[in-house]
Amino acid sequence: MSPATGLLIALAGLSGALGVGLSAAAAHITGGNLTTAAQFLLFHAPGLLALAALIAAGAVHPALAQTAGYVLILGLVLFCGDLSRRAFAGVALFPRAAPMGGILLMLGWVLVAVSALLRLRS
Known part of the structure; x- marks a missing residue:
């Protein structure tokens, strides 16, 4: 994998984490x-499919x-499950x-970013 591709994946992970935080605030x-x-x-369904492809x-x-x-999936269950039950x-x-689900979603996206950066090092 090229450094540019790894950086792009890492930035996508960061974007996902920030998107979760801003959506929760909204x-x-x-x-x-x-x-x-x-x-x-x-939004997370295609992200999870893309992660599997990566x-x-x-x-x-x-x-x-x-x-x-798996962290993303658990975060979705907690976050979306709680919001849906409240509604x-x-x-x-x-x-x-x-x-807790939102924090797990942000953590999951950060782990995606780190997984790309670790792949660059190996």
Whole structure:
């Protein structure tokens, strides 16, 4: 993998992490919980498919990228699950589920970035 490709993947991971943080802030400001949950699921689906393709192509560190994918999925379950339950039932999934999920989503994207940078070193 070329350094330019690795940098592009790393910046995509950083972009994903920042996008999660800003979207979460917007959901708190505007109260669009269900819209935010739906968008997160729709936006992360192609990201997870792309991550799988990057692993198969050898463009990222495979073990770390796979861990990043699982962290992203767990983050989606907690974040989107909590926002959806609040929208439909008026109660939280459990205390602090959405913030925990959001932190996991940001961590997952940072791990994607690190997996690209580690691949560059090897």
